[in-house]
Amino acid sequence: MTCDALVIGGGPAGLAAAEALLAAGRNVTLAEAKPSLARKLLMAGKSGLNLTKSEAAETFLAAYGDAAPNLAPMLTAFGPQEVQSWATDLGQPLFTGSTGRVFPTAMKASPLLRAWLARLTAQGLELRTRWRWTDWRHPEFIFDTPDGPRTITPKFTVLALGGASWARLGSDGQWAGMLQNAGIPLAPFRPSNAGLQIPWSAHMARHFGAPLKNVTFRAGPYTSRGEAVISARGLEGGGLYPLTPTLRDGAPLRLDLAPDLTTAQVTDRLNRAGPRQSLSNTLRKALSLTPAAQAVLQECARPLPRDAAALAAVIKDLTVPHDGVRPLDEAISTAGGVPFAALDKSLMLRSHPGVFCAGEMLDWEAPTGGYLLTACMATGFWAGRHAATFATAEA
Template sequence: MSPPSKNVAIIGAGPAGLMAAEVLAQGGANVTVYDSMPSAGRKFLMAGRGGLNLTHSEPLPQFLTRYREAAPHLQAAIDAFPPNALRDWSEALGQETFIGSSGRVFPKAFKASPLLRAWLRRLDSLGVRLMLRHRWTGWDEDGHLRFQTPDGARDVEAGATVLALGGASWPRLGSDGSWVEALAAKGVNISRLRPANSGFTVAWSEIFRDRFEGQPLKGVALTSGQNTIRGECIVTRTGIEGGAIYALSADLREAIDSSGRATLQIALRPDLEANDLIAKLSAPKGKQSLSNFLRKAVSLSPVAIGLLQEAAKASGVSLASLSPADLARLINAVPVELSGTAPIARAISTSGGIAFDELDADFMLRRLPGIFAAGEMLDWEAPTGGYLLQASFATGAAAGRGALSWLNRKL
C-alpha cells in the first residue's frame, strides 16, 4: 500500500480530469479517478456525436481571444499544451486528426469513442485506477474526501486532489454543478453558473412554431450589437439555437440579464449587396404569390420567408405593402426579440465557476492547499469550435503538473 501522501485523487472523469491523471501518473504519482457516473467521459462522448471537434487550427494569438476576459488566465496553460500538442497526443493514441474547411480540427474517425477507449487503456497501463459511481460530497471533519457510493459513504485520504467536475450543463451526463455548495462552504469565490453556448427563447406565433420547428436557417449572418457571425441556426419550438447563435450567446445572455431581452438581427441574404437585392425585388411579380416570388427572386427558403412574415406581423405591417427598398432592408436585418436564455441543462457549456483569483499559478486553490481545479469548473467560457475541449485538456494538464510539483515539495 502506498502512503496517503503519495496518492492523488482526481474527481471527474472528463477530459480535464483524465488529462490531469495522465500527467500525474507519468510523473510517478499513484492516481485514482473518481466519477459519479457508471462510465468515464460521458459528456466527452456526447461531444463526439456530431463529429468530435478537438481544437482549432487558427494562430494561437487569435485562438486565445476566443476566451474573452479569461484569456490572460488561460494563456500559460494553453501555451504549455497548445492545439498542436493536443493533435500530437491524439495521434499518439492512434487517432489521426485533420483540419476541416472551417479550420476546426477533428479525429479522422470523426467520433470520440475510439479516442476515449485508447486513452483509458493508456491510463490503465500507467496504473491509474477508475472508481465509478462515487459522487463527491465534500470533506469530512478530518479533511478527508467524502464520497457517496451505492454501498454508502466512503472517506478517502489523499496527498493531493484535482477537482474536475465540469460545469452544470447536461447534468444527466454527470456535470450537475453540485460541487458549488461544498467549495462555497470553504469560502471559495464562485461566480454563478449560467448557460453558455445555449439557445434562446422567442415568442413565436403558433403558426410559425408549428410549421417551422426544427428547420435550419442556412447561410445567414447574425448580429448582436457590434458583433456579426456568419453561419447557421435552427428554429426550435421555444426559440432559436445553433452554431451561429452559440458564438453570440455571451453577448445575448448579458443583454438579457441587464434588460430582460435582446434583439438579434438576422441577414437572410448577407452575400447580396443592398442595390442587387433591391434590383431583384423590383422585378415584376406577375401572378406569383409573394412567397413564390421571394423564393425564386432572392432564393429564400420557406422558413426564411416565414421569419420575414413573423417580423412584419410583429411590427404591424404587411410584407406585400413594403417597397423593394424596405423589403431589402428587412431581409438583411430581420429583428428577432429574444425573451430569455434556454435552461442550463440544455446548454452545451456553462459560464461562471471558480474565480481565477482563487487559484495560484499551478491551479491550486489558495484557501485549500493541495486542492487543484481544472476544466469547466473554472470561470471561463468560449464558443464551440474546439475551444472548449482545448482549454479543458490544457487546464487539466496544468493542474496535473501543479499537483505533481506539490507532491514533490512535500517529499
C-alpha cells in the first residue's frame, strides 16, 4: 500500500511530527509497535509529569552539552515557552515549581495524552497500533501486524523510534540493525540518567530507601546539587543523574555533605561541639547530617579521622567507590543513536532523501528536569515541518 506521510513511533517525538504534518495538510499514518501510544511518557508521568523547565534560554540549552549547537535551532523554534503554550492549548493548566520545573496541575500524563490524541484524531491521523517495523527496503517499509505482514511505500517518512532503555515500554533499540544494514552509521547506545551501582556493606541495609538530601554530587567536570535515594543496588535520583556522562566512563563520585558551609566553617563547628558528645550527635547537631548521610560517611571513610580539620575535609569531599552505572535498559534515557553528521539541518538522512529522524533515537542526551521531553518534542515538530516542506518541493 502507499501513503502520503508515514511516522513510525508513537511517543512524544512521533506525535509531534504527526501534528506538524497534519498542520501542513498532509495525510498521516502513524505506526506504533505497542498496543497503545506513549507508554514511556505515561510511566514518567506517574510521579509527576515534568514537561519542561522555565529558565534562561542559554542555561536551558547548556543542559544538552555537546549536542547543544545541533539542537539549538529546534529548541529555539519549540522551547520551554512553546511547550507550555502547547499544553495549555490542550486544556491542561500548568504550574511552575520553585526550581523552575513546569508540571501539569493534574501532575499526570494521561489527561494531556488523551487530549493530544483526540486533537490529532480529529485532524485525521490514522493510527496503526501493534504494527512493528521489521524490514526496510527503501522506499518500502515492512511491518509485522495483527493481520500479517504489511508493506507501505510512503512519499516521505519520519522515524521517531526512541532510544534503547525501558524496552518493555517500547524503546528497545531494535531499529538500529535496520539502519546499520542500510549503511547509516550509529553511535553506540549508552545509559543516561542512570542509577549508580555501589556494593554497600550489610550495615547499609537499614538505610535502603532513605534519601540523601541537600548534597552536592561531583564527578569529573560535572557538579549537581540535589537528592538521591540509597537503594540495595546503590544510589539513584535526580541529583545524581546529570553526572552519568562521566560516571559511566569510570570517574569517581564525590560528595559534599555540607554544601552550604566552607571547610573552615565545618572545622569550626566540629571543634565547638566539644569532646563529650558522641560523633553521631556532633554530626547531627553541628552539621545537621541525617542518619542516611552519616551512614554513607561511615561506609566510605571509616575509620573517620578524630582531628576536626581532617574530618571536615572528608565531609566536604567524600569519595564513594562504585561499580559503574546501572545497565542500559534500567536507565531513564540513552545516549547514542543516529549522529547529527548523518543528517542534514532538517533532520533528514543524507543517504536516504525523504527519511527524517527525531527524538531520542538521535545521538544526544540531557539530564532529567524537563529537558528530555522538550527536546523530543522540538525535534519531532522540526522533522515534521521540514518533511512537509520536502514533500511540497518534491511534488
